[in-house]
Amino acid sequence: MLLTIIYNIKRIFVQTISIIFPNVDQVAENTLYFPKSPMTINTPIYTNITKKCNVLETYTINHKKMETSNQLNSFKHMRRVVFNRAFALIYSIAILTLLYHHAITIFYSTTIPSLLISLGILISDLVLAFMWTTTQSFRMRPIVRKEYLENLKNVVKNEQDFPSVDIFICTADPYKEPPIDVVNTSLSVMAYDYPPEKISVYVSDDGGSKLTLFAFMESAKFAKHWLPYCRENNIMDRCPDAYFASNYPVTSYTEEIKMMYESMKSRVEAVLEMGKVPTEYITSEEEDRAFSKWEQDFTRLDHPTVIQVLLEVGTDKDIVGQSMPNLIYFSREKNKAFPHNFKAGALNSLLRVSAVMTNAPIILTLDCDMYSNDPTTIKRALCYIMDKSIQESLGWVQFPQIFNGINKTDIYGCEHKRLFQLDPPGMDGLIGASYVGTGCFFRRKVFFSGPSLFLEPELKELRPDHVVNKNVTRQSILDLAHHVAGCNYENQTNWGSKIGFRYGSLVEDYHSGYKFHCDGWKSVFCNPQRSAFLGDIPISLSDVLNQNKRWGVGLLEVGFHRYSPITYGVQMLGLLMSLAYANFAFWPIWAIPVTIYAFIPQLTLLNGTSLFPKVSDPWFLIYAFLFLGAYAQDFLDFILGEGTKERWWSDQRMWIMRCVSSYLFALTELLAKNLGIKTHGFNVTSKVVDNELSKRYDQGMFEFGVASPMFVPITMASIINLFALGGGIFQVLFGGGSLDGLFGQIFIAGFGVLNSIPVYEAMVMRNDAGKMPIKTTLISSFLSLCLYVTFSIVMKFM
Numbered sequence: 001m002l003l004t005i006i007y008n009i010k011r012i013f014v015q016t017i018s019i020i021f022p023n024v025d026q027v028a029e030n031t032l033y034f035p036k037s038p039m040t041i042n043t044p045i046y047t048n049i050t051k052k053c054n055v056l057e058t059y060t061i062n063h064k065k066m067e068t069s070n071q072l073n074s075f076k077h078m079r080r081v082v083f084n085r086a087f088a089l090i091y092s093i094a095i096l097t098l099l100y101h102h103a104i105t106i107f108y109s110t111t112i113p114s115l116l117i118s119l120g121i122l123i124s125d126l127v128l129a130f131m132w133t134t135t136q137s138f139r140m141r142p143i144v145r146k147e148y149l150e151n152l153k154n155v156v157k158n159e160q161d162f163p164s165v166d167i168f169i170c171t172a173d174p175y176k177e178p179p180i181d182v183v184n185t186s187l188s189v190m191a192y193d194y195p196p197e198k199i200s201v202y203v204s205d206d207g208g209s210k211l212t213l214f215a216f217m218e219s220a221k222f223a224k225h226w227l228p229y230c231r232e233n234n235i236m237d238r239c240p241d242a243y244f245a246s247n248y249p250v251t252s253y254t255e256e257i258k259m260m261y262e263s264m265k266s267r268v269e270a271v272l273e274m275g276k277v278p279t280e281y282i283t284s285e286e287e288d289r290a291f292s293k294w295e296q297d298f299t300r301l302d303h304p305t306v307i308q309v310l311l312e313v314g315t316d317k318d319i320v321g322q323s324m325p326n327l328i329y330f331s332r333e334k335n336k337a338f339p340h341n342f343k344a345g346a347l348n349s350l351l352r353v354s355a356v357m358t359n360a361p362i363i364l365t366l367d368c369d370m371y372s373n374d375p376t377t378i379k380r381a382l383c384y385i386m387d388k389s390i391q392e393s394l395g396w397v398q399f400p401q402i403f404n405g406i407n408k409t410d411i412y413g414c415e416h417k418r419l420f421q422l423d424p425p426g427m428d429g430l431i432g433a434s435y436v437g438t439g440c441f442f443r444r445k446v447f448f449s450g451p452s453l454f455l456e457p458e459l460k461e462l463r464p465d466h467v468v469n470k471n472v473t474r475q476s477i478l479d480l481a482h483h484v485a486g487c488n489y490e491n492q493t494n495w496g497s498k499i500g501f502r503y504g505s506l507v508e509d510y511h512s513g514y515k516f517h518c519d520g521w522k523s524v525f526c527n528p529q530r531s532a533f534l535g536d537i538p539i540s541l542s543d544v545l546n547q548n549k550r551w552g553v554g555l556l557e558v559g560f561h562r563y564s565p566i567t568y569g570v571q572m573l574g575l576l577m578s579l580a581y582a583n584f585a586f587w588p589i590w591a592i593p594v595t596i597y598a599f600i601p602q603l604t605l606l607n608g609t610s611l612f613p614k615v616s617d618p619w620f621l622i623y624a625f626l627f628l629g630a631y632a633q634d635f636l637d638f639i640l641g642e643g644t645k646e647r648w649w650s651d652q653r654m655w656i657m658r659c660v661s662s663y664l665f666a667l668t669e670l671l672a673k674n675l676g677i678k679t680h681g682f683n684v685t686s687k688v689v690d691n692e693l694s695k696r697y698d699q700g701m702f703e704f705g706v707a708s709p710m711f712v713p714i715t716m717a718s719i720i721n722l723f724a725l726g727g728g729i730f731q732v733l734f735g736g737g738s739l740d741g742l743f744g745q746i747f748i749a750g751f752g753v754l755n756s757i758p759v760y761e762a763m764v765m766r767n768d769a770g771k772m773p774i775k776t777t778l779i780s781s782f783l784s785l786c787l788y789v790t791f792s793i794v795m796k797f798m
């Protein structure tokens with residue numbers, strides 16, 4: 001009796017705790033603990049807890065099956081949740097206190113300039129507070145998942161019962177995305193440890209280039225050797241370039257394969273250099289026929305559809321007689337009169353063409369530079385997709401974007417740890433990780449509205465349940481495929497709005513994933529120890545900043561859309577999840593506070609005016625806490641996410657640089673767009689490796705080199721901060737200024753200077769091709785002077 005009472009008291013206590021902190025380890029403990037008690041899992045109280053959790057009900061229950069051998073996956077809540085929540089509470093009180101302080105300052109400001117400056121600071125802090133609030137969504141319920149690959153064979157007994165997979169690889173420009181790299185990506189996925197007849201690889205070439213087609217003709221031949229080689233030797237690096245760069249065992253056969261690879265590579269590169277495919281490289285009539293589609297008036301923006309089946313399941317065999325997967329080269333029709341909607345347009349064409357040709361229930365989308373680094377990845381994704389308990393609403397399984405070739409300190413913050421590794425587990429604990437454009441396994445159903453609502457496509461052949469039982473080379477199939485790849489096919493249809501990937505944003509990945517979540521789908525973030533995919537990063541600063549500007553424009557397009565996360569999303573996804581989406585959507589508005597803080601405290605300091613409370617004033621503590629608290633928590637997240645302190649420093653520095661350039665330009669570009677001024681579209685990031693540049697990058701040197709307007713605000717901020725720091729110290733030492741009053745500004749200027757070290761080096765200390773162009777230095781210096789003079793005049797005479 002007594003035992004039962006104690007037991008029940010303990011149970012209620014545990015439940016209360018888990019209601020207050022629903023996702024702390026108690027939930028996981030519950031699922032293991034309660035089954036031992038006489039209560040069953042369906043008791044009302046238990047259901048109540050899972051309801052309160054409001055997330056992943058099925059997933060929580062699923063966790064219980066852990067010990068059985070049919071268990072395909074499990075998840076666990078991260079321990080830092082309690083700390084995160086407590087800290088969020090304290091931090092929000094501090095924010096409110098600060099805002100109160102601002103209100104008072106504004107109320108008592110006596111002159112117009114001081115009022116304007118106070119308003120500027122208030123706006124900055126409001127934006128920072130808003131963005132801080134949105135980031136809390138990632139910190140409230142982060143989870144980690146685990147897959148039990150070894151149990152998959154208990155669930156799918158026969159390899160033949162595995163679902164087929166259509167793999168989409170996008171490329172857009174042979175000169176920015178070398179075809180040999182695209183070939184490597186495709187070989188790495190064709191060689192998946194998976195029945196080859198269940199794999200179809202579609203290469204979408206938005207560049208409409210016969211150089212790329214040629215590369216794939218070559219790769220189809222090489223694949224017949226490569227696939228059996230990978231299988232027989234059970235190698236992990238199935239991307240040939242990565243394999244031959246690794247420490248592979250040298251045998252005569254391996255050397256033979258390597259020779260074949262090298263000779264293919266040199267042919268592909270030679271063709272790229274010549275800019276055409278010479279006749280001696282064309283070995284069959286069929287190849288000749290394929291190239292004949294490139295007639296005189298064929299340009300990348302105006303050409304008919306090209307679909308070339310390079311390998312066909314059942315017909316083509318590798319050198320040991322095993323079937324090859326399908327390999328299909330595809331370039332959709334383009335015509336200047338029709339919008340082609342960049343990558344989203346390419347993906348939607350791929351969706352239709354693949355539906356007609358193979359219609360696999362699972363789709364993997366890949367960028368051309370993201371090769372597979374683990375042959376078991378499809379099976380790993382199946383650990384979720386085949387899990388009956390979550391299958392119903394599971395829309396996709398997203399793997400993180402992890403990159404190759406990042407230098408030691410990641411000077412450009414290209415790892416994007418927060419975006420690709422730290423934030424997704426936070427969203428995963430809510431409804432699911434967002435889609436990041438590559439390394440993502442979708443269920444085909446996702447593209448036709450929600451889990452419980454099906455939107456009928458125009459043709460029955462495009463339905464996800466349509467069975468294709470004809471060869472991909474059958475004329476009727478090819479005719480229909482050409483029809484659905486036509487550039488006017490989407491006129492008057494739901495494609496791009498209600499069906500498929502969504503148009504209207506340059507970050508079609510983020511935008512589409514957001515739509516799918518709003519439609520009711522859930523998703524999973526799968527982050528195995530060995531990276532499933534490895535991609536390339538840009539290694540010059542202007543490429544990095546331009547990429548981020550494109551993302552910025554794309555994100556704002558969603559943020560200020562009719563379906564913005566803060567208006568529509570909040571109704572569909574709930575508060576936390578919509579805040580997570582809002583965080584991304586509004587990244588670029590960080591430009592406002594960061595730009596203000598990069599110039600205003602410094603300019604006022606140069607004018608000898610104090611802006612922040614004195615160090616001896618208790619209000620100063622609020623500032624110090626807010627600044628240090630945010631930085632410390634960010635640092636902690638980064639380190640707990642297996643980051644180094646050097647990379648964290650680069651990450652925060654790049655964040656500042658992006659804010660004053662990429663995001664500022666993105667805000668301007670969006671404004672221009674709304675005023676009807678034509679802006680850039682999807683500017684593809686170059687993946688070409690320049691040896692000199694790459695050497696400098698490996699040494700950790702910033703690459704300026706070209707005179708990009710994007711460098712101007714960065715350089716101006718560097719100059720002004722340096723002068724402000726010098727001026728501030730001078731005033732304190734010789735000019736009678738008080739350190740007590742000016743400390744805040746001197747500190748900010750000092751912080752700016754520390755972050756600007758690479759800029760000073762590039763301006764005055766370097767002589768290599770990556771130094772700051774003299775033009776940029778001159779323009780920035782001149783503009784800084786103008787800014788200083790104007791600001792001083794306004795301060796003195798208003």
Ligand SMILES: O=c1ccn([C@@H]2O[C@H](COP(=O)(O)OP(=O)(O)O[C@H]3O[C@H](CO)[C@@H](O)[C@H](O)[C@H]3O)[C@@H](O)[C@H]2O)c(=O)[nH]1
Nearest residue numbers: 170171172206342343346367368437438506507682684685
């Ligand atoms: O008109 C186009 C433009 C681009 N692409 C392809 O899109 C992919 C991504 O382009 P990239 O220049 O590498 O952009 P990133 O900024 O590196 O890519 C990130 O951001 C994009 C959205 O801006 C997402 O599509 C990507 O998946 C994501 O990795 C590449 O494979 C391109 O070939 C097309 O197929 N058609």
Ligand SMILES: [Mn+2]
Nearest residue numbers: 367369536685
């Ligand atoms: Mn890319």
